[in-house]
Amino acid sequence: PPLEYELMRRHIKRDLDELWWFLRDNLEGVVRKPETPAELQTHLKGFVEDIQHREQAMQVALMNLAQVDGFEQWRKNEAKSLSDLVQKRIYTLQNPSDCQSAKKLLCSLNKGCGFGCQVHHAIYCFIVAYGTERMLVLKSKGWKYNKAGFEELYMPLSETCPKPSLEGKRSWPGTPDRLVVELGIVDSVNPRPEFLPPSIPKDLSERIILLHGDPIVWWVSQFLKYMLRPQRDLQQTLDESVESQGFSSPMVGIHVRRTDKVGTEAAFHGVDEYMKHVKEYFQLQEVRQGRPIVTKSVYVASDDPKVLAECQKNYPDFTFHGNPDIAKSAAVSSRYNKDSLKGIIIDIHLLAQADYLVCTFSSQVCRIAYEILQERFTDGADRFKSLDDIWYYGGQSEHQQIAIMDHTPKNRQEIELKKGDVIGVAGNHWNGFNKGRNHRTNRVGLYPSYKTKENIKIVDFPSYPHVEL
Numbered sequence: 405p406p407l408e409y410e411l412m413r414r415h416i417k418r419d420l421d422e423l424w425w426f427l428r429d430n431l432e433g434v435v436r437k438p439e440t441p442a443e444l445q446t447h448l449k450g451f452v453e454d455i456q457h458r459e460q461a462m463q464v465a466l467m468n469l470a471q472v473d474g475f476e477q478w479r480k481n482e483a484k485s486l487s488d489l490v491q492k493r494i495y496t497l498q499n500p501s502d503c504q505s506a507k508k509l510l511c512s513l514n515k516g517c518g519f520g521c522q523v524h525h526a527i528y529c530f531i532v533a534y535g536t537e538r539m540l541v542l543k544s545k546g547w548k549y550n551k552a553g554f555e556e557l558y559m560p561l562s563e564t565c566p567k568p569s570l571e572g573k574r575s576w577p578g579t580p581d582r583l584v585v586e587l588g589i590v591d592s593v594n595p596r597p598e599f600l601p602p603s604i605p606k607d608l609s610e611r612i613i614l615l616h617g618d619p620i621v622w623w624v625s626q627f628l629k630y631m632l633r634p635q636r637d638l639q640q641t642l643d644e645s646v647e648s649q650g651f652s653s654p655m656v657g658i659h660v661r662r663t664d665k666v667g668t669e670a671a672f673h674g675v676d677e678y679m680k681h682v683k684e685y686f687q688l689q690e691v692r693q694g695r696p697i698v699t700k701s702v703y704v705a706s707d708d709p710k711v712l713a714e715c716q717k718n719y720p721d722f723t724f725h726g727n728p729d730i731a732k733s734a735a736v737s738s739r740y741n742k743d744s745l746k747g748i749i750i751d752i753h754l755l756a757q758a759d760y761l762v763c764t765f766s767s768q769v770c771r772i773a774y775e776i777l778q779e780r781f782t783d784g785a786d787r788f789k790s791l792d793d794i795w796y797y798g799g800q801s802e803h804q805q806i807a808i809m810d811h812t813p814k815n816r817q818e819i820e821l822k823k824g825d826v827i828g829v830a831g832n833h834w835n836g837f838n839k840g841r842n843h844r845t846n847r848v849g850l851y852p853s854y855k856t857k858e859n860i861k862i863v864d865f866p867s868y869p870h871v872e873l
């Protein structure tokens with residue numbers, strides 16, 4: 405191994421030891437020698453800051469480890485070559501030499517929900533199309549965001565077969581020899597295709613798992629990469645939107661979802677909650693760079709036009725960017741028209757230019773931005789902080805983990821784990837604990853996240869042997 409790698413590895417081990425001794429000494433000190441409440445408060449405040457700095461130093465050392473391990477160029481090459489392969493497979497699927505005889509999967513862009521949700525609907529269709537080796541036909545005339553359809557903004561999904569005949573279509577699952585099968589929304593699909601997220605294809609699974617920290621996110625991102633190829637006008641609009649913001653690097657994107665979501669599908673989160681993580685991100689970068697970051701660029705996307713001004717007023721140390729007109733067009737009452745469509749596309753694009761996202765993954769807007777952001781990094785799995793849900797795909801099959809250690813519950817909220825138990829994951833409480841259901845005991849509750857690993861769902865997809873790079 406490279407010398408720097410071995411040195412860095414020992415360095416991290418030392419820092420971890422030191423962190424533990426520091427924690428134990430302080431906490432045992434408090435137990436041994438009780439402090440007054442005021443003393444304790446001061447002590448803990450300084451203590452938390454010190455722990456954070458030690459933790460950040462270790463994070464930086466870990467990032468450096470990846471720089472010196474000798475595999476960085478390999479990661480770059482592999483990210484490109486794997487993506488190129490999948491893109492070529494999708495392209496081949498979508499461009500049959502004989503349009504007439506090609507099998508098709510038909511989906512409509514008419515799910516009764518917002519842009520993010522509708523795109524996710526189309527992407528679920530795309531994944532099933534890939535899994536069943538049918539070219540995806542996306543019906544989007546009369547789309548509520550843009551009556552002229554999807555293709556006024558994005559490139560058609562097929563060049564060789566742009567307007568196929570849909571005669572004799574049958575509903576999902578149809579039969580293998582049926583030319584056209586129509587797939588409905590995931591919420592009521594029956595039978596449920598085994599290709600649904602979080603499944604990844606077996607023939608590529610080793611490569612995807614080796615490359616990316618969250619394989620299903622990478623897999624989904626590949627379909628977005630193909631589907632959301634902007635037409636020339638839209639590309640120009642997006643380029644101009646980036647240019648006019650004049651971001652400095654690094655840039656953090658925050659998405660503050662309000663209006664109809666609050667109190668129905670998600671809780672209200674104040675600007676301070678987002679900014680706590682934005683501050684932490686910039687602090688980490690300062691430790692990494694060993695110097696202050698003078699301009700701390702933050703892009704603010706929201707459906708609440710007041711958020712940007714609130715950020716600017718309360719956090720003068722940051723340079724906020726945003727589009728107040730876009731936020732206004734995002735209001736529920738005016739949401740489903742061409743203007744607001746352009747607004748949400750720009751917002752998602754700008755969020756996806758960030759180095760880090762702070763948002764609520766209960767919103768499909770931020771989940772899409774995070775998925776698209778993956779295209780810019782070899783492994784962008786940890787470039788986010790969600791204030792609520794972990795990443796998920798609407799309608800997905802169960803997300804599972806496997807216990808790698810036993811766990812004895814310490815209170816009524818916690819559940820027991822035995823090594824090898826399968827857990828259906830409900831979420832992360834972002835305090836060291838996940839919530840989930842243990843399949844063996846059928847109990848639902850909290851368990852320490854570190855006692856588990858992901859149980860990645862690997863499924864046989866077609867392997868497109870005729871497509872080569």
Ligand code: GDP
Pocket residue numbers: 517518519520521522659660661665705706707730731733734739744747748749751766767768769
């Ligand atoms: P979700 O409801 O947050 O899961 O996401 P959807 O995309 O399905 O629906 C929300 C819709 O609200 C979006 O598609 C937009 O039309 C609008 N919206 C929500 N947040 C924003 C935002 O930050 N910017 C803009 N421009 N529109 C937003």
